[in-house]
Amino acid sequence: MPHDRILIKGAYLMTQDERLGDLAGDVLIADGTIQEIGPDLQDGQARVIDGSGTVVLPGFIDTHRHNWQGALRGLGPAWTYEEYRSRVQIGLGQYFEPRDVHIGNLAADLLSIDAGVTTVRDESHISNSPEHTDAAIAAHWESGIRAVFDHGWPSTEAEAWQFGSDRTHPDDIRRVRRDVLTDDTARVTLNAMLRGPELSTPEVAEHDIRLARELGLRISMHVGLGEWGAKQQAIGRLAGSGLLGSDMTFIHCCTSTDEELRMIAAHGATASVASALEVFMPGLGQPATNRLLAAGVRPSLSVDTETIVSGDMFGVMRAALAYQQLVVAGAAGPMDRAPGLPTFDAADLLSFATIEGARACGIDDRTGSLTPGKEADLIMIRIDHANLLPATDPAAAIVANGHAGNVDTVVVAGRALKEGGVLKGGETVFEQAAASRDRLFRAAGLSRSGAAG
């Protein structure tokens, strides 16, 4: 796909690059990369975008989303974890055809782009067949988003694949590595979504980790899930068996112990907090953001499932902040002890949602900050909209008041996917998503309300 040559003039740049900091200035984008940053840049060939009244940031990086559920958006905001598992993963997941995965992923990607997400780590536990996997990957190429595709397990017989499962990771991951996602510098790359010792037997966990490393793939793992996670102590067991490594990202960590969180730091591993999901959905535990900071881990942030929470990072940042304020007030759950826990502010949240996301995905050499030479993944947020005025502190304004409607321009790998507040393409996607939803509900014998009918 052709690259755009763009010069953004007169914006406020929050670079997330420690050396550059925040500055008023211009950004030149060409050949897919950030060429130059500074005051008064000139370029005769570039299309000029007026950046006055805006903040330019590296795009948001969502380090954990189950994109395949994009057409099931908003089904159960009041569900518990068990309701989500039984209705979506076990209930509907088995009826997904490759075309449903494709449209779900596409819907999720487009909403992400619209809301300023330039990279998504797609936790794809819908590997029901090789065709399902290929359909998921094809959607990421089509949408234009940067995607880290995490190959997971099937949603057919979903129960047999979790909570003590003795099944090893689907062997199809070898084919995907060999034939489909071979280039680790491409816009769509491959990781392994493993179940680890929390969801599979110790033998399977070790087998799968060795498989991922043999294939040269980074690893994500859901851990610290509710009371089950507290009993399993997956991170501690990985450390004990010599398997914990810097190639791992631990998702949730809600009921992982403080000692386990310190092990993440000691091994150079990373974490993903799905703060909105964790506060909305009973059964997982509470966001570990402040405990991770106390352990020496600056976390990334993630949406998780759009069946329950909104697919944008504004809500995720606000939920993390809301929960922190409960911790500070001493009103949070028993896992958190308010005195002495470090806190974070709006500027920290923007770094969690950008550069820390890139670190968690192992792509911070290519994206996550406005650094000349990195890929041009950036967003322009209007802070002269009524809901943000007077935007005294731009970071605070974006975190407290921002929404997708304020995202004016989104550039991924040097291509403008949203400009002037208008998302490009995808006109028929949401119709197709509704048709997919109807087909899935019919297959599962559900009525629109989610009850049997």
Ligand SMILES: [Zn+2]
């Ligand atoms: Zn998840």
